[in-house]
Amino acid sequence: MNIDSIKNGIVIDHIKAKKGMEIYKALNLGELDCSVAIITNAKSKKMGRKDIIKIDKKIDLDLDILGYLDSNITINIIQNNERVEKYHVELPKEIVNIAKCKNPRCITSSENELQQIFILTDKEKKIYRCKYCETMKEE
Numbered sequence: 001m002n003i004d005s006i007k008n009g010i011v012i013d014h015i016k017a018k019k020g021m022e023i024y025k026a027l028n029l030g031e032l033d034c035s036v037a038i039i040t041n042a043k044s045k046k047m048g049r050k051d052i053i054k055i056d057k058k059i060d061l062d063l064d065i066l067g068y069l070d071s072n073i074t075i076n077i078i079q080n081n082e083r084v085e086k087y088h089v090e091l092p093k094e095i096v097n098i099a100k101c102k103n104p105r106c107i108t109s110s111e112n113e114l115q116q117i118f119i120l121t122d123k124e125k126k127i128y129r130c131k132y133c134e135t136m137k138e139e
């Protein structure tokens with residue numbers, strides 16, 4: 001794969017510098033059977049430095065996880081060497097089984113089969129609260 005361009009695939013852009021590997025792991029990109037390139041510390045007019053991930057294949061990305069990890073990320077869809085689509089990820093309204101409720105009396109700590117669900121209650125401050133007991137999620 002050419003590092004600069006991919007023919008058909010996805011470019012995950014505007015990742016916070018040095019966070020590319022975290023995103024790579026969270027999305028299980030190591031499991032893919034296609035080329036994946038992580039560019040760290042690329043120059044960015046907007047951000048100073050940023051990371052970029054290029055995936056040489058169109059895959060279904062988990063946008064909720066991306067939005068949760070870094071809501072500044074942009075996704076570019078590449079088709080025949082051209083960008084055909086660009087969009088921003090958003091903070092997910094609900095996150096499921098990513099974080100655990102810290103309240104020891106929460107029903108999720110005794111009922112293990114329950115899903116850990118947090119609801120976005122404040123978009124500006126990025127605050128999530130447990131769906132069952134409303135305890136704030138730890139950072």
Ligand code: ZN
Binds near residue numbers: 101102
């Ligand atoms: Zn809870």
